[in-house]
Amino acid sequence: MVDTAALLAAYDAQMRMPPGTVPAGEIHEHDGPLLRIVGEHMGRIRGPRDLGVSGAALDRLIARQRDYFRDRDQAVEWKVRAHDLPAELPERLVAAGFVAQGPSTVLIGVAEEVATEPVLPxxxxxxxxxxxGDLRRIADHETVVWGFDLSWVAGHLGAHVKADPDHITILVAETDDQIVCAAWTIYSPGTDFGALLGGTTLEQWRGRGLYRAILAARAREAAARGFRLLHVDASPDSAPILRRCGFHEVTTSRHYQWTPPAKAVE
Known part of the structure; x- marks a missing residue:
């Protein structure tokens, strides 16, 4: 039996605050228990499992983050896991104007168990x-797959490469000069984890093993680098595949997003 409680404990201890190299152009600021990430296409808020504040103090903490990004005229997302404390955090985010996005499944796998030989069509x-150039092609690919503008992905990946090319692996599966699947891994030095991100396949290429192949390739490299565990915030499409590949659900996550109001046109 897999000890999912131990996996969740490792996740909570090591993956709450982004460790390692800060990507080029990003600024990491602390406000009480929170980490505020500034400089990307959207602000991000991360925190420990238990914020240690509730009630009016929690409302003030939330308002400070919202107002900080309001003054920058920038959207911000706040990531909340299902087991986070205080339990009132989601409702107080909504009361402050944040909008809940769709949930993701947090899955963890053991790298050596997932690291099979990639099998490609x-x-x-x-x-x-x-x-x-390849990063721009990935951004175009992601935009096609998801159906909304993800052009910012090129700059996001480029910033990680510029900051430290050894802490990210970016893979594409191609045929006839077309990207049919793309994914990347960010390694967190000093932790057990590699974070699996991206993971998108063109609709007409789904069901042919591409996601499994690019997953296996990333797991092999993570294991070779000494990262024991793999973490994914999985979409409903990816979660079943990951479970079949040996990943274990430890919790769910949801982003709460605040967007500044549109400015009136004079």
Whole structure:
């Protein structure tokens, strides 16, 4: 039996605040128990499992983050896990104007158990990339898959590469010069974890093992680098595949997003 409580404890201890190199252009600021991440396309708020405040003090903490990004005329997202404390946090975020996004499943896998030989469909090759042109192609691919503008992904990945090329692995599966699947891993030095991100496949290529192949390749590299565990905030499409590959659900997560009001046009 897998000790999911131990996996969750490791996650809570090591993955709450982004460790390691800060990407180029980002600023990490602390406000009480929170980490405020500034400089990306959208602000981000991260915190420990238990914020240690409630009631009016929690409302003030939330308002400070909202107002900080209001003054920057920028949206912000606050990540909350299902087991976070205080339990009133989601309702108080909503009361402050944050809007709940769809939930994700937090899954953890043991890298060596997931690290099988990647099996690709005929005519598809797997390639590691880092050049700006390839990162723009990935952003275009992600935009097509998700159906909304993800052009910012190119700059986001480029900032990670610039900060420390060894702490990120970016993979594409290609055929006829077309990206059909893309994904990346961010390694967190000093922890047991590699975070699996991206993971998108063109609709017409789904069901052909591409996601499994790019997952296996990332697991092999993480294990080779000495990272024992893999973490994913999985979409409803990815979660069943990950479970079949040996990942274990430890909790769920949800982003609460605040967007500044549109300015009146004179």
């Amino acid at each position: 005929d005519g598809v090759v797997l390639r590691r990339v880092s050049e700006a």
